[in-house]
Amino acid sequence: MAGCAAPSHPDPRDPWEGFNRGVYNFNDTIDHLMIRPVATLYSTVVPDPVQSCVHNIFSNLGDVWGGINLMLQERGVDAINMWGRFMLNTTMGLGGCLDIASRTGDPKIPSDFGTTLGVWGLHQGPYLVLPLLGPSSVRDGVGMTADWYGDPLALYHIRNVGLRNSLYGLKFVETRAGLLDVTNTIDHTALDPYSFVRDAYLQRRAAMVRGNKPNTDALPNYDDEDKNAPPAAPSPSAAPAK
Amino acid sequence: MLSSFSTLMQRLLCAAVLACVAVAAQAQADKPDPNGPPDQLVLIVANQALTALKAGGSTQENGIARINKVVDQYVLPYIDFEKTTRLAAGHYWRQATAQQRTDLSKAFRGTLIRTYSGALTRVDPSTTIKLLTKRANDVQGDDAVVRTIITANTNAQPIEVDYRLGKGSQGWQIYDLNVEGVWLIENYRNQFAQQIGQNGIDGLIKALNERNNGN
Numbered sequence: 001m002a003g004c005a006a007p008s009h010p011d012p013r014d015p016w017e018g019f020n021r022g023v024y025n026f027n028d029t030i031d032h033l034m035i036r037p038v039a040t041l042y043s044t045v046v047p048d049p050v051q052s053c054v055h056n057i058f059s060n061l062g063d064v065w066g067g068i069n070l071m072l073q074e075r076g077v078d079a080i081n082m083w084g085r086f087m088l089n090t091t092m093g094l095g096g097c098l099d100i101a102s103r104t105g106d107p108k109i110p111s112d113f114g115t116t117l118g119v120w121g122l123h124q125g126p127y128l129v130l131p132l133l134g135p136s137s138v139r140d141g142v143g144m145t146a147d148w149y150g151d152p153l154a155l156y157h158i159r160n161v162g163l164r165n166s167l168y169g170l171k172f173v174e175t176r177a178g179l180l181d182v183t184n185t186i187d188h189t190a191l192d193p194y195s196f197v198r199d200a201y202l203q204r205r206a207a208m209v210r211g212n213k214p215n216t217d218a219l220p221n222y223d224d225e226d227k228n229a230p231p232a233a234p235s236p237s238a239a240p241a242k
Numbered sequence: 243m244l245s246s247f248s249t250l251m252q253r254l255l256c257a258a259v260l261a262c263v264a265v266a267a268q269a270q271a272d273k274p275d276p277n278g279p280p281d282q283l284v285l286i287v288a289n290q291a292l293t294a295l296k297a298g299g300s301t302q303e304n305g306i307a308r309i310n311k312v313v314d315q316y317v318l319p320y321i322d323f324e325k326t327t328r329l330a331a332g333h334y335w336r337q338a339t340a341q342q343r344t345d346l347s348k349a350f351r352g353t354l355i356r357t358y359s360g361a362l363t364r365v366d367p368s369t370t371i372k373l374l375t376k377r378a379n380d381v382q383g384d385d386a387v388v389r390t391i392i393t394a395n396t397n398a399q400p401i402e403v404d405y406r407l408g409k410g411s412q413g414w415q416i417y418d419l420n421v422e423g424v425w426l427i428e429n430y431r432n433q434f435a436q437q438i439g440q441n442g443i444d445g446l447i448k449a450l451n452e453r454n455n456g457n
Contacts, residue, residue, distance in 0.1 A: 009436040207423025231340035
């Protein structure tokens with residue numbers, strides 16, 4: 001698709017669309033040149049059980065901070081469930097390698113500080129595409145910084161620089177590898193991958209802030225007023241030549 | 243953020259696909275009743291679709307042609323594709339001719355099947371679907387929400403999938419789908435508007451069909 005300087009269909013939630021599209025294209029280029037090939041190699045070469053083990057270990061480490069955030073969002077029961085998951089998976093699940101808690105009916109409830117800020121009443125702010133990290137927003141960007149420093153089990157706390165950087169790399173590749181099917185599908189089906197990803201991201205974040213609260217406003221209102229609108233008469237110029 | 247978004251996108255595919263599939267199949271005696279309660283309709287249709295998919299052996303081997311067939315045969319009667327397309331097109335629907343409406347619905351249907359077929363290949367013998375507890379406002383007149391949870395293979399996180407149904411002359415029919423908080427129609431509205439704004443309705447139909455043909 002040709003690069004468009006001005007957005008043809010501006011979205012009020014995305015006032016920086018021109019800039020964001022630039023970063024998106026940058027990310028996409030780097031991704032195709034370097035990141036995707038490495039992630040593809042990882043998912044081809046590394047045996048599935050190892051991949052799932054690596055994924056679960058990183059995910060397990062995140063459950064403590066996830067639980068803290070759920071507590072900050074006044075979701076006490078969910079918070080305790082997350083910490084219970086961490087304890088069970090760390091011990092019985094061999095350091096988080098196996099996600100036993102999910103199998104016994106205690107699924108992960110993903111949460112982070114961006115969500116907490118949302119629950120506290122902070123609006124999403126403008127949508128923001130971050131270099132290498134992808135979709136975010138002003139609020140979630142701030143939240144991400146807090147996630148880095150606040151998470152007691154973040155890789156950031158590892159003192160050995162070599163080990164820390166290797167783990168950062170592994171986590172990045174592992175995350176990207178998990179997304180390969182999705183990004184391939186988006187590439188092949190989305191009319192505009194940029195707005196597909198943006199709209200999915202913003203919807204998902206709104207849902208995470210709503211949490212499990214029953215909310216009548218949660219359903220989109222599509223204004224189905226055109227239900228009985230008669231079809232337009234075919235204009236002579238646009239008539240299909242069949 | 244990246245990782246939570248990645249799980250979301252994974253589930254989007256994986257679950258939404260199931261959701262779509264879930265609406266398939268009539269292999270069992272318990273026939274779906276579009277005039278009964280919407281949650282039972284979704285559950286029965288979904289379970290029958292799952293049974294059919296599992297019975298077909300490894301779905302992975304059969305690919306998109308088979309999924310297309312399953313969708314045509316089993317899912318279609320319970321989905322109002324025209325409504326899905328109409329709502330995604332928004333006010334542009336008024337400007338469309340009868341022919342364009344038909345073509346657009348058909349092209350969009352192809353896109354949705356393509357989108358979800360990848361996820362459908364992940365159905366395995368352990369895949370199950372359950373209804374979540376109903377809420378007081380789930381059914382409002384002719385509009386209903388049915389909330390389900392799909393448990394895929396043992397290593398994957400369960401996926402929450404909600405269906406939106408409308409009641410018309412054919413009873414309840416599904417017209418929208420929510421995977422982990424993301425509604426399908428809402429996610430296509432901007433792209434439709436963008437494409438129509440640039441190239442008109444015929445341009446949108448063409449763009450969808452081009453992608454359906456594997457470009």
